[in-house]
Amino acid sequence: MPDAGLYFIGRIRTPWTHRSDCPKNSHQAHEAQAVCNVEIDHAFQPALAGLEGTTHLWLLYFMDRAPRNLVVQVPRRYGEGRGTFALRSPARPNPIAMSAVRVLDIAEGRLTVIGVDCLDGTPLLDIKPYFASTDCHPDAVVGWHRARTEEAAEEAPPAPG
Amino acid sequence: MPDAGLYFIGRIRTPWTHRSDCPKNSHQAHEAQAVCNVEIDHAFQPALAGLEGTTHLWLLYFMDRAPRNLVVQVPRRYGEGRGTFALRSPARPNPIAMSAVRVLDIAEGRLTVIGVDCLDGTPLLDIKPYFASTDCHPDAVVGWHRARTEEAAEEAPPAPG
Numbered sequence: 001m002p003d004a005g006l007y008f009i010g011r012i013r014t015p016w017t018h019r020s021d022c023p024k025n026s027h028q029a030h031e032a033q034a035v036c037n038v039e040i041d042h043a044f045q046p047a048l049a050g051l052e053g054t055t056h057l058w059l060l061y062f063m064d065r066a067p068r069n070l071v072v073q074v075p076r077r078y079g080e081g082r083g084t085f086a087l088r089s090p091a092r093p094n095p096i097a098m099s100a101v102r103v104l105d106i107a108e109g110r111l112t113v114i115g116v117d118c119l120d121g122t123p124l125l126d127i128k129p130y131f132a133s134t135d136c137h138p139d140a141v142v143g144w145h146r147a148r149t150e151e152a153a154e155e156a157p158p159a160p161g
Numbered sequence: 162m163p164d165a166g167l168y169f170i171g172r173i174r175t176p177w178t179h180r181s182d183c184p185k186n187s188h189q190a191h192e193a194q195a196v197c198n199v200e201i202d203h204a205f206q207p208a209l210a211g212l213e214g215t216t217h218l219w220l221l222y223f224m225d226r227a228p229r230n231l232v233v234q235v236p237r238r239y240g241e242g243r244g245t246f247a248l249r250s251p252a253r254p255n256p257i258a259m260s261a262v263r264v265l266d267i268a269e270g271r272l273t274v275i276g277v278d279c280l281d282g283t284p285l286l287d288i289k290p291y292f293a294s295t296d297c298h299p300d301a302v303v304g305w306h307r308a309r310t311e312e313a314a315e316e317a318p319p320a321p322g
Contacts (some may be wrong), residue, residue, distance in 0.1 A: 002166025003284065004223055009254050044254060047232040050247035053304020057246075060257060062165055071208040085218075085288035086211030093170050093205060094286045096221060096257065100298055115295075123164065125255045127246035129303045134276075136297040137261055142290045143214020 008123035010040040012061055016119055019065070023117040024076070035104065038111040038124060045109040048127075056130035059116060060098050062123045063090035086144060100130055169284035171201040173222055177280055180226070184278040185237070196265065199272040199285060206270040209288075217291035220277060221259050223284045224251035247305060261291055 014036045016022045023034075038059065040048065051057075070091045072081050084092050101115035111127075175197045177183045184195075199220065201209065212218075231252045233242050245253050262276035272288075 003169040004167040005163025006165040008164040047245040050243035056298050056301035082211035084208040130301040132301045137217050140217035140291040140293045
C-alpha cells in the first residue's frame with residue numbers, strides 16, 4: 001500500500017514517443033534542447049498567475065513506465081553497478097524526475113519550454129520557480145562522474161602536432 | 162482517487178518541531194544552515210552505493226501537513242496573492258519539496274547534510290546527485306522576486322556620506 005497519493009496536473013508534450021529516442025545523459029551533453037510544451041489541466045491553470053518575467057522553472061514529472069524496485073543498477077553507458085541514489089535514472093522507488101527548464105512562453109494554460117528529456121505524454125506533478133540563490137551550486141561534484149571524466153581525458157589520444 | 166502512489170523511504174531529522182520554527186524564505190536568506198540528518202530505511206540503504214566524493218544532493222520530501230487545494234495563495238511576507246506555481250510554498254497539489262543539500266557525511270544508512278528547512282520527521286521520497294551542468298542556472302530570474310527586491314532597494318535610505 002502506498003504511503004501517499006499523487007495527482008497528475010497536466011502532460012508534457014515532447015517529440016519522443018520511444019524511450020530510445022529520448023535525450024540520453026543530458027547532464028553531460030546538454031542534449032535536451034528541443035522546444036517542448038507543457039499542458040496544464042484546466043483546474044490548475046490559475047496556479048500559473050504571477051510567473052511573468054520568470055526565466056526558469058522546475059518541472060517535476062512522473063516517469064510512469066520506469067521500474068520502481070531497483071536499488072542498484074547498471075547505467076547504459078558505464079557498465080558498473082551503482083546505487084539508485086547515485087544516479088539520475090528514471091528507475092527509482094519514487095520515479096519523480098525533475099528538470100530545470102528555460103521558459104519561452106506561457107499562454108492559455110500552456111508552457112513552451114526548453115530542457116525536458118521525457119517521453120511524450122509524461123504526467124506532470126508540479127511546477128516551481130527556480131531560485132538561483134538556493135538551487136544553483138556551480139561547484140557541486142558528482143564523485144563517480146568526475147572520476148570517469150578524468151579517466152576519459154587520460155585515455156584520449158594526444159593532440160596532433 | 163490518486164493517479165499514482167508514493168512510498169516513504171526514510172525520514173529527515175531536523176531541529177524544528179513546529180512550523181513556525183522552520184527557516185522561512187530560505188531562498189532569500191540562506192537561513193537553512195543547520196546540520197540535519199537523513200535516515201534511510203534499511204531496504205533502501207544499498208541505493209546509497211556510489212556516492213563517494215559527491216558534494217551535493219537533491220532531497221525530495223513530502224510535506225505531509227500542507228494543504229493540497231490552493232491554486233492561488235498569499236505568502237506570509239508579501240501580502241499579494243500569487244499562483245501556487247509561482248511560489249515555493251509547501252502548499253501545492255503534490256506537496257513535494259526539494260532541497261539541494263551539501264553532504265557532510267554518509268555512513269550506516271544515514272546522511273549528514275546542510276540545507277533542509279522542513280519539520281522533524283518529514284518523509285523522504287528520493288535522493289539524486291546534483292549535476293551542476295544541468296541543475297545550475299546562475300542567471301535565472303524569478304520575476305515577482307526581482308521586482309520586489311528592486312522596490313526594496315528604492316525604498317531603502319541612501320547610504321550615509
